[in-house]
Amino acid sequence: MKTAITELLGIQYPILQGGMAWVAEDSLASAVSNAGGLGIIGAGNAPADVVRAQIRRAKEKTDKPFGVNVMLLSPFAAEVAQVVAEEKVAVVTTGAGNPGTYMEMWKGAGIKVIPVVASVALAKMMQRAGADAVIAEGCESGGHIGESTTMTLVPQVVDGVTVPVIAAGGIGDGRGLAAAMMLGAEGVQMGTRFLVAEECVIHPNYKKQVLKAKDIDTVVTGRSVGHPARQIRNQMTRKYLEMEKEGCTFEELETLTVGSLRKAVQEGDTTGGSMMSGQIAGMVKKEQTCKEMIEEIMGQAEKLLGR
Numbered sequence: 550m551k552t553a554i555t556e557l558l559g560i561q562y563p564i565l566q567g568g569m570a571w572v573a574e575d576s577l578a579s580a581v582s583n584a585g586g587l588g589i590i591g592a593g594n595a596p597a598d599v600v601r602a603q604i605r606r607a608k609e610k611t612d613k614p615f616g617v618n619v620m621l622l623s624p625f626a627a628e629v630a631q632v633v634a635e636e637k638v639a640v641v642t643t644g645a646g647n648p649g650t651y652m653e654m655w656k657g658a659g660i661k662v663i664p665v666v667a668s669v670a671l672a673k674m675m676q677r678a679g680a681d682a683v684i685a686e687g688c689e690s691g692g693h694i695g696e697s698t699t700m701t702l703v704p705q706v707v708d709g710v711t712v713p714v715i716a717a718g719g720i721g722d723g724r725g726l727a728a729a730m731m732l733g734a735e736g737v738q739m740g741t742r743f744l745v746a747e748e749c750v751i752h753p754n755y756k757k758q759v760l761k762a763k764d765i766d767t768v769v770t771g772r773s774v775g776h777p778a779r780q781i782r783n784q785m786t787r788k789y790l791e792m793e794k795e796g797c798t799f800e801e802l803e804t805l806t807v808g809s810l811r812k813a814v815q816e817g818d819t820t821g822g823s824m825m826s827g828q829i830a831g832m833v834k835k836e837q838t839c840k841e842m843i844e845e846i847m848g849q850a851e852k853l854l855g856r
């Protein structure tokens with residue numbers, strides 16, 4: 550399937566893998582790229598030297614293009630931004646902020662820059678700043694989210710910019726990909742589906758919770774303090790939401806979440822950890838290789854789109 554995104558990035562299929570912090574490292578990213586999509590290393594809060602090592606490992610595992618997601622709330626964002634330019638990765642995506650200050654450096658290094666946006670206003674600003682495409686991410690996504698749903702955000706961003714738009718949030722199979730194309734997207738980004746890929750090295754306990762989750766099993770914490778994040782409901786989120794109701798401050802709430810994503814990913818702590826996941830988890834029912842997932846998704850989508 551050829552789209553503006555497959556052409557822009559030189560990939561076979563219009564499927565990007567979300568650059569999930571702690572989760573999306575070189576093993577997952579290279580597997581997705583080798584399967585014809587675009588794998589993305591999630592820098593998250595990692596220091597720049599750790600990200601550089603991951604980039605180098607990914608380069609050994611694939612000769613296909615791959616990307617790095619720079620999480621702009623990270624204390625190391627500026628150093629990581631520099632490292633991706635030095636390593637000349639093919640694609641940079643950004644999350645949780647405005648990457649304006651880094652755009653010139655990345656463009657100068659010949660990198661394709663694709664910011665994640667949660668509003669039309671930021672999409673337009675990113676286009677003006679030189680973005681090659683934007684990812685319009687709806688609040689069905691896991692992790693840090695905006696206000697709008699994918700169904701409402703994607704067509705409005707498509708109408709607001711001329712660069713290609715990639716849809717994200719609530720997309721987990723070929724039906725979602727076909728629907729996104731109907732909304733005017735040129736590709737999709739999926740995170741939750743890839744959480745359970747065989748090449749995804751998160752703790753088996755976390756994978757099991759995603760596979761077991763039903764449609765209503767994710768909750769959004771942090772709305773009252775301006776840090777909304779979607780994750781699978783557990784003891785930690787119950788306590789967090791109770792504390793939010795009592796009017797606790799961000800600092801008080803943070804005592805529950807500091808290091809909680811790492812606890813879920815590395816220790817498999819399903820009670821105190823933060824198991825970030827999108828609402829589509831209820832539909833994710835089997836562990837597969839990235840290649841199996843991508844081929845299945847493309848088969849479904851091509852049939853639906855009559856290609």
Ligand code: TUI
Binds near residue numbers: 570644667693
């Ligand atoms: O970034 C994400 N999802 C994430 S990042 C993350 S790790 C984390 N660690 C510590 C604190 C917070 C997060 C887990 N999940 N998705 C991309 C995304 N970006 N979703 C929404 C946005 C967004 C929201 C507002 C981007 C820009 C924005 O406004 C920026 C501005 O300045 O206008």
